[in-house]
Amino acid sequence: MAKKTAKVRLRRLTLAGFRGARQRIGLDFEERCKSLVLFGDNGDGKSAFSDAIEWFFTDKIEYLKREGCGREDYFNRYMPEGQDAIVEVNFSDSALHARKTLHRKGGYTFEVDRPGFPEHLSRSAGDSLILRHHTMREFVEKSKTDKLATVEQIIGFGVVAQTREALLQALNALKKDQNLLTLQGQREERKRDIAAALQATEFEDADVLKHADELATSCDPSLSVSDGAQFKAAVEALKERSTAGERGKQLSALDDAAEKATVLSQLPPLLARVRALVVGHNKLAQDQERVKAIALQKLYDAAIEAMTADWMAPGECPVCRAPVDTDELVTSLRDEVAKIAALVARRDKVIQATKALSTRAASLAQGLHALLDHSAAAVFLTDEAKTDIVELSDALSACTETLGRMEASYDLVEAPDAPDALRTIASCEDALHARIQQRREQLDQTDEERAFYERVYKLTKLLDDHLRYRKLARQAEAYEAQIQSLQKVHEMFEAAERRAVAQALAAISADVDDFMTFLHPDDEFEGVELTMTERRGIEFTLKYHGEEVSPPMKILSEAHLNSLGICMFIASARHFNKENGFLILDDVVTSFDSGHRRLLARLLSEKLPDTQILLFTHDDLWFEMLKSDLPANVWLFKELIRWTKERGVDLRDSPLTLRERIENCLATNDVSGAANKCRTLIEETLKEKCQKLGVRTLEFRTGRPNDQRSAAELTGALTSHLKGNESLRDKASKRTFQYLRASQLVTNIGSHHASLEATALVRGDIETVLRDLDNFQSLFACPDCGTEPSKQFSPPNSDLKQCRCGALKI
Amino acid sequence: METISSGKELCDEFFERLLQDSTVDSCISGLLHKLYKGGELTKDGILTGLEGLRENGEEDREG
Numbered sequence: 001m002a003k004k005t006a007k008v009r010l011r012r013l014t015l016a017g018f019r020g021a022r023q024r025i026g027l028d029f030e031e032r033c034k035s036l037v038l039f040g041d042n043g044d045g046k047s048a049f050s051d052a053i054e055w056f057f058t059d060k061i062e063y064l065k066r067e068g069c070g071r072e073d074y075f076n077r078y079m080p081e082g083q084d085a086i087v088e089v090n091f092s093d094s095a096l097h098a099r100k101t102l103h104r105k106g107g108y109t110f111e112v113d114r115p116g117f118p119e120h121l122s123r124s125a126g127d128s129l130i131l132r133h134h135t136m137r138e139f140v141e142k143s144k145t146d147k148l149a150t151v152e153q154i155i156g157f158g159v160v161a162q163t164r165e166a167l168l169q170a171l172n173a174l175k176k177d178q179n180l181l182t183l184q185g186q187r188e189e190r191k192r193d194i195a196a197a198l199q200a201t202e203f204e205d206a207d208v209l210k211h212a213d214e215l216a217t218s219c220d221p222s223l224s225v226s227d228g229a230q231f232k233a234a235v236e237a238l239k240e241r242s243t244a245g246e247r248g249k250q251l252s253a254l255d256d257a258a259e260k261a262t263v264l265s266q267l268p269p270l271l272a273r274v275r276a277l278v279v280g281h282n283k284l285a286q287d288q289e290r291v292k293a294i295a296l297q298k299l300y301d302a303a304i305e306a307m308t309a310d311w312m313a314p315g316e317c318p319v320c321r322a323p324v325d326t327d328e329l330v331t332s333l334r335d336e337v338a339k340i341a342a343l344v345a346r347r348d349k350v351i352q353a354t355k356a357l358s359t360r361a362a363s364l365a366q367g368l369h370a371l372l373d374h375s376a377a378a379v380f381l382t383d384e385a386k387t388d389i390v391e392l393s394d395a396l397s398a399c400t401e402t403l404g405r406m407e408a409s410y411d412l413v414e415a416p417d418a419p420d421a422l423r424t425i426a427s428c429e430d431a432l433h434a435r436i437q438q439r440r441e442q443l444d445q446t447d448e449e450r451a452f453y454e455r456v457y458k459l460t461k462l463l464d465d466h467l468r469y470r471k472l473a474r475q476a477e478a479y480e481a482q483i484q485s486l487q488k489v490h491e492m493f494e495a496a497e498r499r500a501v502a503q504a505l506a507a508i509s510a511d512v513d514d515f516m517t518f519l520h521p522d523d524e525f526e527g528v529e530l531t532m533t534e535r536r537g538i539e540f541t542l543k544y545h546g547e548e549v550s551p552p553m554k555i556l557s558e559a560h561l562n563s564l565g566i567c568m569f570i571a572s573a574r575h576f577n578k579e580n581g582f583l584i585l586d587d588v589v590t591s592f593d594s595g596h597r598r599l600l601a602r603l604l605s606e607k608l609p610d611t612q613i614l615l616f617t618h619d620d621l622w623f624e625m626l627k628s629d630l631p632a633n634v635w636l637f638k639e640l641i642r643w644t645k646e647r648g649v650d651l652r653d654s655p656l657t658l659r660e661r662i663e664n665c666l667a668t669n670d671v672s673g674a675a676n677k678c679r680t681l682i683e684e685t686l687k688e689k690c691q692k693l694g695v696r697t698l699e700f701r702t703g704r705p706n707d708q709r710s711a712a713e714l715t716g717a718l719t720s721h722l723k724g725n726e727s728l729r730d731k732a733s734k735r736t737f738q739y740l741r742a743s744q745l746v747t748n749i750g751s752h753h754a755s756l757e758a759t760a761l762v763r764g765d766i767e768t769v770l771r772d773l774d775n776f777q778s779l780f781a782c783p784d785c786g787t788e789p790s791k792q793f794s795p796p797n798s799d800l801k802q803c804r805c806g807a808l809k810i
Numbered sequence: 811m812e813t814i815s816s817g818k819e820l821c822d823e824f825f826e827r828l829l830q831d832s833t834v835d836s837c838i839s840g841l842l843h844k845l846y847k848g849g850e851l852t853k854d855g856i857l858t859g860l861e862g863l864r865e866n867g868e869e870d871r872e873g
Contacts, residue, residue: 160817163846576814
């Protein structure tokens with residue numbers, strides 16, 4: 001058995017001239033190929049790295065493509081003209097190292113050290129590697145059919161879908177095969193002729209043999225017909241007898257000519273039916289508005305389903321979201337769908353009729369040629385009659401052409417002209433029969449002879465019809481048996497596919513449910529799973545208060561749906577990424593509150609210990625949390641330096657504390673960045689104090705609401721809590737609180753209005769904020785032991801909180 | 811973690827089993843198996859193969 005190879009991780013990712021990266025810039029994941037948290041403000045170039053990975057593996061950046069951006073937009077726009085862009089990836093397997101160059105002149109090239117890379121690249125095609133904020137809900141919001149297509153793509157079922165499609169297309173083509181339709185039409189004609197001879201509507205072979213036996217015995221009592229061979233032998237014997245003399249041959253030919261002449265009387269009704277069908281077809285074609293609406297039927301059906309299944313808010317159009325009367329719209333759409341269905345049904349009938357008439361027209365055209373070519377009939381046809389027959393044959397060709405156009409489209413067609421010959425055809429046939437009869441009399445045919453020849457003729461025709469019918473039936477049945485077999489194979493294949501997809505869904509669902517429960521432990525839903533729907537599709541279901549809900553939009557919030565998107569991505573990557581052991585989550589936590597953001601970090605760390613994670617974020621609070629939560633031996637923390645057009649994307653290892661990061665901002669004159677981080681630092685400091693001192697308002701509101709508190713709210717809660725505290729009631733302490741409030745205002749201005757000249761902060765403002773914060777911190781520190789009063793050092797349920805040594809009580 | 815068949819494994823197994831399935835015409839299952847193994851299981855490939863089977867069947871009867 002082949003040794004299972006480990007999935008590869010990223011060792012180093014280097015860009016130059018690509019997207020936001022102007023100068024050469026690299027993410028080094030160190031020897032152990034560690035996971036990474038990359039912090040950068042919006043616009044600092046985080047996505048250059050995820051874009052580079054996507055382009056490296058797929059030659060495109062899908063979300064940019066959808067926005068109408070092309071390869072020209074992949075180049076850094078400030079680098080010198082003519083310079084190529086480079087993305088270089090070193091993997092944990094050094095044999096796979098590759099450099100991809102995007103050439104200004106067009107195209108791209110790979111430079112590889114060893115030959116293993118192309119196979120890795122090809123096998124990576126099915127791996128899902130990147131989840132971005134704006135694409136995280138894509139799967140959740142797809143239609144059921146598209147969800148199935150996506151899952152099949154994720155689980156590498158492309159070949160399965162191709163095979164299913166090939167079987168289905170072949171099956172449909174076989175059902176519509178023109179040759180089969182012709183065979184079926186001709187089979188029915190022969191059947192009609194035999195049934196007419198037998199004067200029965202249905203018959204078996206035995207009925208045909210019985211009738212043949214009666215005819216043969218009436219001609220010659222010594223003959224007997226009980227099987228096919230005897231049937232043939234009897235016909236041969238009687239034909240030989242009837243054509244033994246010249247008179248017999250002529251009488252037999254006259255019978256044949258009389259039979260062939262019957263084709264003429266069948267033409268007028270056929271041409272009349274074609275003209276009537278044209279009228280029916282044109283009535284449908286005139287309703288072009290509804291014909292065009294056929295294309296919208298699926299949309300109407302989907303809209304009705306969306307509204308009746310409560311996927312949409314009531315009173316909202318499912319397409320444009322404009323306000324509508326839902327009940328009225330559903331009724332109106334149902335009415336429209338019913339009218340379209342009626343139109344389609346009428347159209348189906350027209351198509352069936354065109355097919356039947358086409359077959360009949362072809363058969364009559366053959367009959368006309370046979371009449372013209374018949375030696376005996378030709379003798380009795382006048383030149384005018386022959387001209388009429390040619391004209392009728394041309395009219396049949398015109399009918400066939402018209403029928404073909406009607407079958408192919410809804411367009412209006414012109415009814416074929418009624419040929420002049422149609423008026424004279426009946427008299428032409430009568431004259432022909434009269435001449436044949438006259439010739440019979442000239443041959444001095446007795447009644448007994450006439451009866452004999454008629455019976456021989458009928459027996460011969462019955463044999464011909466029966467042999468032809470059996471051959472046509474055999475050929476059509478061969479088709480029909482193949483259709484049946486192919487249908488069965490297709491159904492078996494679909495069933496096997498459904499079983500395999502269901503197995504894959506069960507595996508993914510188990511993880512999605514596990515991850516969702518991990519992220520939302522206190523929420524009242526459970527049992528999240530992906531299930532196959534009755535039609536070809538899949539959908540999420542979940543249990544809410546024990547009741548099954550589907551689709552999840554019915555009850556899940558935006559944040560929950562985002563979680564679902566992330567969980568689906570991680571679960572599918574965990575099961576089905578074959579080659580690569582890394583994932584990039586690019587700014588996916590924007591809509592998460594801090595409680596769930598931390599849980600996401602823990603989920604990644606605990607549930608995917610073998611996967612290298614690259615987490616990109618612009619949320620500095622979360623970034624700080626991650627530094628505390630994630631083990632430093634397997635995670636790196638880096639941050640982007642403010643992007644400039646001269647340098648492009650640039651980064652550094654992230655300092656350990658927020659305070660150090662503020663000082664770094666000041667060192668690079670990034671005052672607004674420093675102000676933003678100061679705001680976070682003040683909030684964090686206030687939260688820490690509130691928690692240590694057991695500020696009640698804060699304790700009663702654990703979880704998500706706490707994360708939404710502003711610094712002003714926290715200061716208010718803390719001030720209120722400390723109202724009766726002796727040690728903090730002096731003027732200096734009150735002033736320190738007041739200064740902190742002012743600093744909050746300053747940092748809010750600095751972080752929210754950085755672009756306004758009138759409110760621009762200077763370095764000195766930030767330094768003052770930091771001093772105010774230091775002074776505020778010192779109020780809570782014991783001068784003796786240096787620790788702060790905290791629940792940790794205090795007796796249980798005590799209102800007063802003390803420091804470790806007990807000298808300071810608050 | 812549960813092992814899930816790849817798309818190719820599913821198809822391989824399906825067409826091998828099809829050969830043993832007595833409820834499907836052996837000529838059809840043989841044809842589809844051969845086309846799949848040869849990488850020619852397309853709509854046109856199937857239709858051409860089926861036409862050949864019909865012609866052979868007719869020749870056998872007439873012969």
